[in-house]
Amino acid sequence: MQPCGVYNDSYNKDTAIVRTHLQWTLVVVFLIVLFTAPPFLSRHWVSFLNLTAITLIAVIGVNLLTGYCGQISLGQAAFVAVGAYASAILTVKAGIPFWLALPCAGIAAGIVGLVFALPSVRVKGFYLAMVTLGAQFIIIWVISHAGEFTGGTFGMKVPPANLGPIVFDTEKSCYYLIMTVAIIMALFAKNLARTNVGRSFIAIRDNDLAAEVMGINLFRYKLLAFFICSFYAGVAGSLWAHWLTTISPEQFPLSNSIWYLGMMIVGGMGTALGAILGTVFVQFLNEAVITVSPIIGSAFPLVAATIFASLGSIVFGLVIVLFLIFEPRGLAHRWEIIKHYYRLYPLPY
Amino acid sequence: MILLVQLLIIGLALGSIYALVALGFVLIYKSSGVINFAQGDTLTMGAFILWSLFVWAHLPFWLGVLVGFGLAALLGLAVERFVLRPMIGQPLLAMIMVTIGLSSMLSGITNMIWAGPTRMYPDYLPNISLAFGALTISEELIACVIMAFVTMLVFLYFFRRTRIGLDMRAVADGQQVARSVGISVTAVIAITWALATMVSMLGGLLLGTIQGVNQGLFLMGLTVFPVVLLGGLESIPGAIAGGVIIGIAQTLAIGYIDPLVGGGMGEVFPFIIMILILLVRPYGLFGLARIERI
Numbered sequence: 001m002q003p004c005g006v007y008n009d010s011y012n013k014d015t016a017i018v019r020t021h022l023q024w025t026l027v028v029v030f031l032i033v034l035f036t037a038p039p040f041l042s043r044h045w046v047s048f049l050n051l052t053a054i055t056l057i058a059v060i061g062v063n064l065l066t067g068y069c070g071q072i073s074l075g076q077a078a079f080v081a082v083g084a085y086a087s088a089i090l091t092v093k094a095g096i097p098f099w100l101a102l103p104c105a106g107i108a109a110g111i112v113g114l115v116f117a118l119p120s121v122r123v124k125g126f127y128l129a130m131v132t133l134g135a136q137f138i139i140i141w142v143i144s145h146a147g148e149f150t151g152g153t154f155g156m157k158v159p160p161a162n163l164g165p166i167v168f169d170t171e172k173s174c175y176y177l178i179m180t181v182a183i184i185m186a187l188f189a190k191n192l193a194r195t196n197v198g199r200s201f202i203a204i205r206d207n208d209l210a211a212e213v214m215g216i217n218l219f220r221y222k223l224l225a226f227f228i229c230s231f232y233a234g235v236a237g238s239l240w241a242h243w244l245t246t247i248s249p250e251q252f253p254l255s256n257s258i259w260y261l262g263m264m265i266v267g268g269m270g271t272a273l274g275a276i277l278g279t280v281f282v283q284f285l286n287e288a289v290i291t292v293s294p295i296i297g298s299a300f301p302l303v304a305a306t307i308f309a310s311l312g313s314i315v316f317g318l319v320i321v322l323f324l325i326f327e328p329r330g331l332a333h334r335w336e337i338i339k340h341y342y343r344l345y346p347l348p349y
Numbered sequence: 350m351i352l353l354v355q356l357l358i359i360g361l362a363l364g365s366i367y368a369l370v371a372l373g374f375v376l377i378y379k380s381s382g383v384i385n386f387a388q389g390d391t392l393t394m395g396a397f398i399l400w401s402l403f404v405w406a407h408l409p410f411w412l413g414v415l416v417g418f419g420l421a422a423l424l425g426l427a428v429e430r431f432v433l434r435p436m437i438g439q440p441l442l443a444m445i446m447v448t449i450g451l452s453s454m455l456s457g458i459t460n461m462i463w464a465g466p467t468r469m470y471p472d473y474l475p476n477i478s479l480a481f482g483a484l485t486i487s488e489e490l491i492a493c494v495i496m497a498f499v500t501m502l503v504f505l506y507f508f509r510r511t512r513i514g515l516d517m518r519a520v521a522d523g524q525q526v527a528r529s530v531g532i533s534v535t536a537v538i539a540i541t542w543a544l545a546t547m548v549s550m551l552g553g554l555l556l557g558t559i560q561g562v563n564q565g566l567f568l569m570g571l572t573v574f575p576v577v578l579l580g581g582l583e584s585i586p587g588a589i590a591g592g593v594i595i596g597i598a599q600t601l602a603i604g605y606i607d608p609l610v611g612g613g614m615g616e617v618f619p620f621i622i623m624i625l626i627l628l629v630r631p632y633g634l635f636g637l638a639r640i641e642r643i
Contacts, residue, residue: 066442070442072441072442072445118628119624119627119628119631122627122628122631123627123631125441126384126441126445126582127578127627127631129445130574130578130623130627131624131627133571133574133620134620134621134623134624137616137617137620138617138620138621138624141613141616141617144613145610145611145612145613209641209642254571255453258449258453261446261449262446262449262450265443265446269442303461303462305464306460306461306462306464307461309460309464310456310457310458310460310461310464311457311461312457313453313454313456313457313460314453314454314457314458314461315457316450316453317449317450317451317452317453317454317455317457318450318454319450320446320447320449320450320453321432321447321450321451321454324436324439324443324446324447324450325432325435325436325447328439328443
């Protein structure tokens, strides 16, 4: 629904993402706040925002593949690992500069993604989920057994990111790099969703046989969806590696893949806004659990030692179950309802 | 040669447990179409509940098992009623994610109550290990294979001869048709969940008897996927055959491929088999090939 008094008298206006003066103002204010925030925040919160932004890139990838194209992926964390290791190997062993290693890491993850996407031509739904689950285990196993090449289970040391003379070696300098990349990736995803590629993805999700009958090349678009999803994972992995400066296979467990899916569901599948809302919501929830669990631990000394590790997964599971039962369209849908209400107020409809 | 026979026997024991857990999975999938990612966690939780009944509550073995199975049935009923029933008619991804969420909750709870080292069950088996020359087969392995296969025979009888078993098969064939002949589909699905959780607990008991009870048992719930995909999602004989094949393949991989590549093959090998199956024969050995229409 359009705000009152906004008319689409040209095609450009009809397809614009940002439409009204108020929206432009909000976007500019948001960007200014985002980029001037670090000096006012403690190191802990900047680090938290960095992690959130990196996770966001991976979740946007999952959202394109699962939310838009309907292909379930349980292996996103493994593709993040491929990106992280590709970037690390390219910068450490081949001496390639970071700005080139970042897209190369994306492409490397994308190519590995294509390999595991090949069965998607024959199988779908649950069977495809199983292929990606297999990908998660096989990729992590290969990385931890590749010996000198990846450093095995001990992992690798990675230099901090740099652009020419600028070195991103502190949390706060990393913040600018990660946020910029995250915003570009989010905009690209938002745009992709309204091109013919994005609409083909949605057609495949809604009914792949019908989509094929309409002339969509299933093979090509499913592989493309996998490639883009893994590309996002690869970019997230590259940032991850250069942000933490040390990587090891156990940083990318199956539970991360599941968290990415969960964030997408909490936010709302198949909406650009959903990935962002879901990631931020779940990250804040996780932070809240970390803050609260020592308090609960001191109230119930019997479980004090174990609550720290287990409360997070209990709350996360509970949130997913509750959202699926009571709000399956996620936070993005709730946000749309609020927006409609605001635009119509004080009229009921 | 001794190694090969030893590995085959361990593989058979492991495989029969896989077959049991896969049976629980197939039961749920057939009756309600739900893909249960929480199987491994109900198994772990079941194993720990039994351990607590034996060690914390000092119940004798038979009573502990009885009480344990009662609790497992209650857990299954509760999960069905509060998590799965509101989800009827939702798309596949939602069904998968809700069981994943459930799995996350159950593993969190298990971890909160029973974190720590591997627990061993009190020794409840008579000491009758078999020895053939250099080859010894421990009583745990024998008991495991016997208990697993007896359970499967009981289930075969149950599905062919009892009223509830026949109802379950009817619901699996078609919920609408089953309802039209007077079967309460919701009740049957609830019973299925109770049964599947009890079967998981039995799997946990057997696995815990062989290798002790710890958080790592949940991996079983993931290895069940290669098993059911090999056997075919809808097929109970398929689950048994798949379980034994994957169990033996896994132990052989641990025995013969691990020394070559440096370990970890036990976890990965079933998934490699699984991807190959999906490429060659996606509906498994005994599954139904789906024909789709718009």
